[in-house]
Amino acid sequence: MTRMHPAPRNCKRFQFWVASRMLSPMTNEWWRSAVIYQIYPRSFADASGDGVGDLAGITNRLDSLAHLGVDVVWLSPFMTSPQKDAGYDVADYRDVDPLFGTLEDFDAMLNRAHELGLKVIADLVPNHSSDQHPWFQEALAAAPGSVERARYMFREGRGETGELPPNNWESIFGGPAWTRVPDGQWYLHLFDSSQPDFDWSNEEVREEFRGILRFWLDRGVDGFRVDVAHGLVKAEGLPDYTPPADADSMGGAEPVPYWGQDGVHEIYRDWHKVLAEYEGDRVLCGEAWMPTVAEIANWVRPDEMHQSFNFPYLSSDWDAAELRTVIDESIEAFGSVGAPSTWVLSNHDVIRHATRLSLDEGTPQGHGIGPKTPNLPDEAAGLGRARAATTLMLALPGSAYVYQGEELGLPEAIDIPDEARQDPTWFRTNGERYGRDGCRVPLPWSVDGDSFGFSETGASWLPQPASWASYARDAQDGVEGSTLELYRSLLALRKEHALGTGSVSWLPSEDGVLALRNGDVTIIANVSGEPVALPEGRILAASGELDGGLVPADTTVWLG
Known part of the structure; x- marks a missing residue:
């Protein structure tokens, strides 16, 4: 059952306010239709030569993103961290990790992005x-019951001497979610043991994060992507919970005592007020892995976040009926609270869609694939579906996310040697799950060089497949029909025809085909196995070659 936030006492006034927001000049807010490009800093571009991407490398390559035609850059973590989980384990929220540079490097990158018209x-x-x-170091040095420990989720254990963890929760990365400290208490870590969970019932924690928000807003950032936005508040009493066998690493049967608790919404209403202190449209984008778009929409009600990732869309199979359903549900759910729909196919946590959409069997999020995974798809077939899926996605109204390298058509890197893998999931499951390294391999910028232009020294923190030479940016730049040029064309047409602020009207179509109209553009996505007739109209873009008057399978076309 969907958990709904209690309606305000004056429901009619609230409904009028939402409707007026949807129809008011605020619909011009940039985040409603923006195409947001995710940079995974350690894998984007390396200026220092140490084999790890950095802020200076990003600055040097921002022109390529402006040329691509995106509107916003989202930077995955770059703050001070021991890098046990690629920066998602932060030791100082107000500084840049030396691995990526300095605060001055961040300012230079931000200024250059703004010069190019890109938001960050x-x-x-x-x-x-x-x-x-x-x-946390202070908490370990302090006694049970101290104010230092109250900032985190320290609890007494169960059993006669507290030798058992407080409950049966499992870590998202595998293994127990509790670690015992020498004095006998246990602390909660939904992820790795090096990532202790904050206790968000503590006002000191809340005030600390208000200060962190203001620190970066004062520097000029245009907003925040909020990691695990559905997980800050845990159910009262921390009850036992066993996820079903088929649950992925970020979901499970409802209700889950550590996901989607009502208290998280109070936190984001508070943050919304902080952002409102600043000029311009500053935004909160939530990573809320909830089972349905109706639940995800609770994160983007008018006084909370501005966007939330559409994971049901990302998780959809390459199936026309399933896609139409999730598109309709998304537009209805997000629109009902005055927020834009968001669309995403790949990110740093999932198998790249150039591979994922052609897998015979679904792979739970976070598990990854590798050399021993059965029935791996053909790269060319996967790329065809990926191009068709992207051509459909970029035609939809709302905001779209592009993960670095997908504009090159990069597949998942599968043949990573065991000794080179770095994802905590790999280690915490003793190699049973490959984890997310395959979607995080550094980008190929040029055909030549030991690291395909990622680093001048040829160093690369994860090995790049030799086949990636054919995907390199300079091998596709200006080449008609390349995936890079397809993305550039789609993004330019999306702006020209204002598709991001348009609306969907479905057209009659055969089974296995999605036919819709957005503004003055007709979109035909053939998801079936049989060619279908191409309607009359001027061809604006096509994800693949058209066969005379036919649209082949795994092909999407835009008509004007």
């Missing part, structure tokens, strides 16, 4: 810190 969103990790954070 910073990743923020509020559910947990690193165990190297000063607060």
